[in-house]
Amino acid sequence: MAEPIDAYLEPIDFFFDFSSPYGYFAAARIDSIAARHGRSVTWRPILLGAVFKVTGQQPLPTIPLKGDYIRHDLVRSARLFRLPFKVPTTFPVASTAACRAFYSATDANPELAKRFALAVYTAYFVHDRDISAPEVIVDVATQVGIAREDITRALNEPALRDRLRSEVEDAIARGVFGSPYFIVDDEAFWGSDRIDQVERWLSSGGW
Amino acid sequence: MAEPIDAYLEPIDFFFDFSSPYGYFAAARIDSIAARHGRSVTWRPILLGAVFKVTGQQPLPTIPLKGDYIRHDLVRSARLFRLPFKVPTTFPVASTAACRAFYSATDANPELAKRFALAVYTAYFVHDRDISAPEVIVDVATQVGIAREDITRALNEPALRDRLRSEVEDAIARGVFGSPYFIVDDEAFWGSDRIDQVERWLSSGGW
Numbered sequence: 001m002a003e004p005i006d007a008y009l010e011p012i013d014f015f016f017d018f019s020s021p022y023g024y025f026a027a028a029r030i031d032s033i034a035a036r037h038g039r040s041v042t043w044r045p046i047l048l049g050a051v052f053k054v055t056g057q058q059p060l061p062t063i064p065l066k067g068d069y070i071r072h073d074l075v076r077s078a079r080l081f082r083l084p085f086k087v088p089t090t091f092p093v094a095s096t097a098a099c100r101a102f103y104s105a106t107d108a109n110p111e112l113a114k115r116f117a118l119a120v121y122t123a124y125f126v127h128d129r130d131i132s133a134p135e136v137i138v139d140v141a142t143q144v145g146i147a148r149e150d151i152t153r154a155l156n157e158p159a160l161r162d163r164l165r166s167e168v169e170d171a172i173a174r175g176v177f178g179s180p181y182f183i184v185d186d187e188a189f190w191g192s193d194r195i196d197q198v199e200r201w202l203s204s205g206g207w
Numbered sequence: 208m209a210e211p212i213d214a215y216l217e218p219i220d221f222f223f224d225f226s227s228p229y230g231y232f233a234a235a236r237i238d239s240i241a242a243r244h245g246r247s248v249t250w251r252p253i254l255l256g257a258v259f260k261v262t263g264q265q266p267l268p269t270i271p272l273k274g275d276y277i278r279h280d281l282v283r284s285a286r287l288f289r290l291p292f293k294v295p296t297t298f299p300v301a302s303t304a305a306c307r308a309f310y311s312a313t314d315a316n317p318e319l320a321k322r323f324a325l326a327v328y329t330a331y332f333v334h335d336r337d338i339s340a341p342e343v344i345v346d347v348a349t350q351v352g353i354a355r356e357d358i359t360r361a362l363n364e365p366a367l368r369d370r371l372r373s374e375v376e377d378a379i380a381r382g383v384f385g386s387p388y389f390i391v392d393d394e395a396f397w398g399s400d401r402i403d404q405v406e407r408w409l410s411s412g413g414w
Contacts, residue, residue, distance in 0.1 A: 055271045064262045065384035069397060080404070080414055177272035190276060193400045197287070207287055 006038040012198070014041050015171050015181040017048040018095035018131060021074050021085070022192040024121040026180035028083055029195060031114070037202035043106070043114055045099045046171045047164070048092070048179055055177050059092050077192070084126045093124075093132040096164070097155055101137050103163045104154030105146060115144045213245040219405070221248050222378050222388040224255040225302035225338060228281050228292070229399040231328040233387035235290055236402060238321070244409035250313070250321055252306045253378045254371070255299070255386055262384050266299050284399070291333045300331075300339040303371070304362055308344050310370045311361030312353060322351045 012034050016023030027043075034041045052058065061067045071087055078085030098120045106113035119140045123129040129136050134155050141151040154160055171181075175188060182189045182198050187206070189198050200207065219241050223230030234250075241248045259265065268274045278294055285292030305327045313320035326347045330336040336343050341362050348358040361367055378388075382395060389396045389405050394413070396405050407414065 051272075055273055056265070057270065057273075058263070063264065063384075065258075065379070065382050066262055066264075069382060069384065069395060072395070073397070076414075080407075172272070175272050175276060177270075177276065188276060188279070190280070191400070193398070200287075207283075 004038065005035065005040050009039055010185060011040040011042040012202075013044055013174075013183040015044045015046050015176045015179065015183075017092075017179040018045055018098040018117070018120050019092035019124065020048065020179035021087075021125055022077075023179040024085075024125050025077060025081055025083060025192040026182075026195060027118060027121055028081070030180075030182070030198075033195065033199050034202070037199070039202060043102070043110070043117060044167060044171065045095070045102050045117065046168050046176065046179070047095065047099065049094070050168045051172060051177055054172055057177070061091055084122075086126060086128055088124055088128050090130065090132075093130065095120075095131060097134045097137040098131055099164050099167075100155055100157075100160040101141050101146075101151055103167065104151070104157070104160055105141075112144065112146065116141055116146060119144050211245065212242065212247050216246055217392060218247040218249040220251060220381075220390040222251045222253050222383045222386065222390075224299075224386040225252055225305040225324070225327050226299035226331065227255065227386035228294075228298075228332055229284075230386040231292075231332050232284060232288055232290060232399040233389075233402060234325060234328055235288070237387075237389070237405075240402065240406050241409070244406070246409060250309075250317070250324060251374060251378065252302070252309050252324065253375050253383065253386070254302065254306065256301070257375045258379060258384055261379055264384075268298055291329075293333060293335055295331055295335050297337065297339075300337065302338060304341045304344040305338055306371050306374075307362055307364075307367040308348055308353075308358055310374065311358070311364070311367055312348075319351065319353065323348055323353060326351050 014026070014030050016027060031041050060070045074087060075085065102113050102117055105116060120131055120137070123136065123140050124131045131137065137155065138148065138151050142148050174183065178190050180192055184198060184201055187201060221233070221237050223234060238248050267277045281292065281294060309320050309324055312323060327338055327344070330343065330347050331338045338344065344362065345355060345358050349355050381390065385397050387399055391405060391408055394408060
């Protein structure tokens with residue numbers, strides 16, 4: 001049974017890219033895990049493309065041998081987590097529009113922004129929709145109850161472009177190099193296969 | 208309690224690099240996990256340097272941001288697995304001599320070769336010895352009971368150089384791109400954090 005969220009404990013920071021399938025697997029699970037330990041989660045979508053410019057890394061699907069393994073591992077992992085999943089036709093894609101839409105909503109209503117984020121992941125990894133297209137992002141946003149005029153305005157607002165840039169810069173400054181990436185009380189965990197360790201850290205305060 | 212090893216079941220293939228710390232964590236655990244399910248394990252040391260030429264990847268410690276994370280994750284993971292561990296002064300190093308020594312022993316006596324491999328990992332990740340030096344490899348080999356003249360001869364034998372090259376080529380042909388890497392009945396698992404999935408696969412035959 002979930003404990004009440006403890007306002008004296010820092011939220012967990014959850015960094016992810018909207019075209020990261022392991023980010024999708026993590027997004028589906030992290031809030032309920034945190035809630036079991038009385039913790040909230042701050043979601044922070046980022047652009048892995050900008051991060052990879054710093055680290056010199058490449059998107060997983062483009063790496064020889066590893067790309068093929070990852071395609072298989074994703075399908076197998078989804079089956080293990082009992083999550084619907086299909087490798088998208090175009091993978092990865094740019095997620096700038098999705099990120100801006102998220103940040104337009106999250107300050108006023110973080111729970112709505114999370115529902116939107118999960119709907120973007122579902123559009124991409126279940127229904128194979130092209131989430132790089134602004135019109136798809138507008139459609140997904142209206143599905144979860146964001147007003148069409150709000151989301152259309154948001155996607156063209158320079159302030160949101162700046163917000164996204166500064167979120168990505170902050171993430172890099174904090175060491176984020178992949179998706180998903182969690183920071184729990186200054187302790188960093190990378191990858192959806194570190195979620196069990198995140199939970200162990202939350203329950204024990206370290207080891 | 209361990210079941211007897213079932214000779215009708217294929218061994219698990221375990222690929223690793225001697226300078227891979229996650230390979231060390233896996234080497235310490237994989238045989239006992241396999242044995243719980245009546246399975247044996249064939250150890251196959253490889254040279255990640257040769258693999259990275261195919262995949263275009265870099266050694267973990269050299270990657271910006273990720274390198275720092277990995278150093279921290281290694282120490283934290285070792286504590287979780289209750290394994291002695293220290294980040295070596297020089298990391299990674301070339302492991303050609305260790306690989307040749309391993310293959311000189313494994314056909315005649317795979318259990319002795321495994322003891323040697325674990326001793327190499329201990330020399331490197333616990334005692335910070337330079338395992339790229341042939342004299343260190345000779346010393347470690349004699350510690351586990353390999354005759355000094357046998358190991359000295361082996362390190363200079365052209366047949367072992369060819370054996371190592373063909374083992375690495377075979378690994379790449381089978382899709383191996385990292386360390387540790389497991390193949391269980393044609394199902395591939397990469398990374399020490401996939402060992403739990405390897406065990407689940409062994410117990411259920413898949414999911």
